[in-house]
Amino acid sequence: MDNKGKILVIDDNEDVLFALHALLSPYVGKVKVSTQPEKIQKFIEEYQPDIILLDMNFQKDAISGKEGFYWLDKILNIDSQSIVVLMTAYSDTDKAVQAIKAGATDFIPKPWEKEKLLATIHSGIRLRESQKEVSLLKNRMEVLNADTAYEIIGESEAMQKTFSLIEKLAGTDANILILGENGTGKDLIARTIHNLSPRSKEVFVSIDLGGISESLFESELFGYEKGAFTDAKKDKPGRMEVASGGTLFLDEIxxxxxxxQAKMLTAIEKKQISRLGSTKNIPIDVRFISATNADIYQAVEDVRFRQDLLYRINTIEIHIPALRERGNDVVLLAEYFLKKFGLKYKKDIQNLxxxxxxxxSAYNWPGNVRELQNTVERAVILSSDRFLKADDFVLAQTEGRKHKDKEVLNLQIIEQEAVEKALNRSNGNLNKAAEMLGISRFALYRKINRK
Incomplete structure (x- = not known):
């Protein structure tokens, strides 16, 4: 057993307390003992035990176990997830079983067997650690959800209509299809709908269907049992199973x-899945939000997308306007990204x-909000002034090749054109552009700055 975990022992017999302290101390992080159950609340708040060992009888010659039930109820009212292990005489085991039904985790008979006692303590510590991990994940998810909810920025009429539709449907459980060009923020809209929904306290699971090969599709979506295929070393739940109770975002559907598509349709219609290598059906309770930048209706006409699946995923449809259709939102977003990246890179840049x-505002933004974000980030990184000027922004589409009519051998001009072309093809994504050029991101910064 690892030397970790804090144990609180409550018993009216000081000999028992002494024996348990001596026995457990070498195997756990810390042991606290007491004959005073009335101080349990103080112990829980100040000592924060991982496991509480609780005697069932405290008054002399008492055998009813009523005190154990009383203090167990007190403990669970303070912390419903407390790991409480009851200590009882052999003749009290029936009462201990009743107490487990009332919320205790386990019981140890007196006199105890050392190995069984240590095994019980070890299992309790592992259970407590699992509880803490789950609690931490939930807290992180709440923080992420809270942060995400405030990043949709827009005052244009097109975005106001989108916001109004989101508010109307967020409280429902309807499946939603989000349409829009690359970089318009479809994933952000999906997260916001989840955050505003009755499922907001549950998990939001995202999966890029365009990035999954057919060979991995079933194992990713439905999971698998140990031994289902060569590398299946242990059971693994799929994304649909993990998302049960919450929302599953199917990007690039x-x-x-x-x-x-046929397998996806079956899962949505039957509201159940089965893992690879298993015949057992697992019910799922999932809200599906799907998204695509493709013309999905044309895909239906071309028999590349199933019409019945389309009906299942678009009870409500949201079209996200392109950035070029959003008027002054371009400036609002640019100012938002300026503040965000100014803080990130510790730059005192006041405004545009x-x-x-x-x-x-005049640029067409083929990469939409994502391209604008990358463009502003690059400008903030390279600027040393208090205001970002027009020359600080490299807009590949409007600053294309300037020497088409004659052969150019000047290395600097050729290099500049290569940089502009890479930025254009990557929609302003510096990492992708640098990868296309075969140079580091920092080298790309220098070349942009030199322009």
């Missing part, structure tokens, strides 16, 4: 092959110049 605002 139009990229699914027809055979995979008027020329910069005009330049950003």
């Amino acid at each position: 139009a990229n699914l092959s027809l055979p995979m 110049s008027h020329d910069a605002k005009r330049k950003l």
